[in-house]
Amino acid sequence: MKKAEEMQIIKASEIARDTVEMVLRNRYISQHAAPGQFLHIHVEGHTLRRPISIADVNHEEETVTILFKIVGSGTRQLAANRPGMSINALGPNGNGFPVLAQPGKTVLLAGGGIGVPPLYYLGKTLKSNGVKLISILGFQSKVDIFYEKEFSQLGTTFIVTDDGSYGGKGFVTDVLDDTGLFELYYSCGPGPMLQAMTEKLKGKPGYISLEERMGCGVGTCLACVIPASNGDGYKKICKDGPVFHAGEVSL
Incomplete structure (x- = not known):
């Protein structure tokens, strides 16, 4: 089980309509995050964490960038946090994108x-x-x-x-x-x-x-399951995904 990490907010700004870019500093997450993984972020006053994809990583500055849309009270509360404050996050979570392509492809x-x-x-x-x-x-x-x-x-x-x-x-x-x-x-x-x-x-x-909306974000609660396309049960988006081979799950 991943432990929760405190992430310091370095920058926060609205870069499009209701779309916030937030730069967070945390050594562990910045050094271990892979493309396609996500953070499961605690929001004050809300029971369930919010899953938000990792948009960028800077290993030297030990920062992680996230972008999210303000769509409800949880993301509105998250967007209200300012630089210098900290947020609590589990991560990096999930299986990311396999980086398969060879040079020149x-x-x-x-x-x-x-x-x-x-x-x-x-x-x-x-x-x-x-x-x-x-x-x-x-x-x-x-x-x-x-x-x-x-x-x-x-x-x-x-x-x-x-x-x-x-x-x-x-x-x-x-x-x-x-x-x-x-x-x-x-x-x-x-x-x-x-x-x-x-x-x-x-x-x-x-x-x-x-x-997908998630509960625990670590594969325990089964709130984010999706049928496997081969008929063999279900996949957990938070743990088996969020990345899947095309055709692996039934959309």
Whole structure:
């Protein structure tokens, strides 16, 4: 069982509509976090912790960056914390993205909304390994967009919005035919998006990361189970995931 860690807030700012970027300092978590893992964060006045993906890590400064959307009282309370304060977190939790691509290969990163953050640390890791990156980032509207510049520094980046207010109009899957060839894909976002991605890219090797409400966050309470696609029981998103091989679970 992982022990809770105190993480000092170094920076906190709203970088898009109701979207907060928070930089946290903790030596243990910063040295052990892998792309695709998450923190399970305690929020004052709330019983259940909030699972939030790790967006970036700086080993030298011993910091971890998270991004989250303000969607209720818990995330609103978390967003109210200011630099100099501390938060309590379990982590790093879950199984992250397997970093499989070899130097010179081309990989697609496809994220929707708050599913975008965990792909950034993955993209930085892949690029440092000599992998060529193509990214598709989907948002509701222009005011919801974040990290466009950061992903563009990693490789070719496409932006789509539901309402067409910025970039292409439509969904992440609408751009797949425009990306060119790639050997492997990684995707994170809402269930319907992942369902469409895995269907359209059937037969192509890939990994998906699931967003889910959780209870314990460590595989004990069974609040975040999902059926295995082979009919052999269930997978725990918090412990067996949140990353799964495309087709491993029934979406």
